[in-house]
Amino acid sequence: MATSCDQLKKIQGHPCFGGNHHKNGRMHLAVAPRCNIKCGYCTRRHDCANESRPGVTSRLITPEEAIIKVREVMASPVVGPIIKVIGIAGPGDPLANEETFETFRLVGEEFPHLMKCMSTNGLLLPDAIDRLHELDLHSLTVTLNALDPAVGARIYGHIGYHGKVFRGVEAAEILVTNQLEGIRRAVGYGMTVKVNTVYIPGVNEEQVPLIGRKIKELGAFVMNIMPLIPQADFAHISPPPPEELDRVRKRNESIIGQFKHCRQCRADAVGLIGRDVTVAEPGTPLPVAV
Ligand code: SF4
Ligand code: SF4
Ligand code: SF4
Secondary structure, three states: OOOHHHHHHHHOOOHHHOOOOOOOEEEEOOOEOOOOEEEOOOOOOOOOOOOOOOOOOOOOOOHHHHHHHHHHHHHOOOOHHHEEEEEEOOEOOHHHOHHHHHHHHHHHHHOOOOEEEEEEOOOOHHHHHHHHHHOOEEEEEEEOOOOOHHHHHHHEEEEEEOOEEEEHHHHHHHHHHHHHHHHHHHHHOOOEEEEEEEEOOOOOOOHHHHHHHHHHHHOOOEEEEEEOOOOHHHOOOOOOOHHHHHHHHHHHHOOOOEOOOOOOOOOOOEEEOOEEOOOOOOOOOOOOOO
16 A cells, blocks of 8 residues: 555645646546436536536547547647646546546557546446556546445435446445445555545535545545535535535544545536636637636
8 A cells, every 4th residue: 555655746746636736737538428326416417526517518529539639738838738637537437438448548658647537436446446557547536425325325316237227225335335445446556546525414414524534544545525516306405505514624634634625627627726728629729828
């Protein structure tokens, strides 16, 4: 397992893992449309709430279009030097889409110096982790909202796993088992792991510190507690007010480092966090100033 000192060196330059996010940017490639679970807060018509702001649908691109887009961005004298990370975060779940692997392969061949990063619901992590390691995945985010399957059953409508549909506690049990196993193996491979937890008032607040302790024990690097965006099955739940979110993050800081500047970016964001320069289609000119 990597020491925290090794990890600190490794994440330098990664804006989502505490690297200077005023200087270092990321480029998301929206190559992953399908998803294999149903989160209660997801409308499925928009970007994955794993890491993406719902309400804005990304234009899907193929792996071939994605590599063209990376070439264009990296060739831009303004944006190119900022980009340190290539991330795949949706709009569905990256691991439910073979395009994710092909895109990382193409990026790795041409731009081996760029960090590869991925965000997933974790269901297929145990199946995919060896391939991700072979592709030199640098950092991984897993969205983990409940350890207790009874709570998970209130959050997830169903999962599709190995050709079958599971619901309720059984579905939540499979999901959390795979998330934890996937995190453990990712850490074992030396990947830097972040865990996102969507804070859903009245549903999973008691799970938050338990998740913090568990992922710390497994070697995760940082936790990102995200406020619920009320929609779909959870449209009636008010999101936590900012002061409450602050309090929860502070309480959990003593357990594991907290990432606090997440902006829930789109699956096709490019540039500095909160100051995206473009969501250009391949072949469209990039802006000349940030
Ligand atoms: Fe929606 Fe993402 Fe959940 Fe899939 S993992 S249901 S795309 S929020
Ligand atoms: Fe990686 Fe997620 Fe940040 Fe994208 S949003 S660069 S996938 S941590
Ligand atoms: Fe970073 Fe959050 Fe944006 Fe991902 S969604 S790039 S974690 S700020």
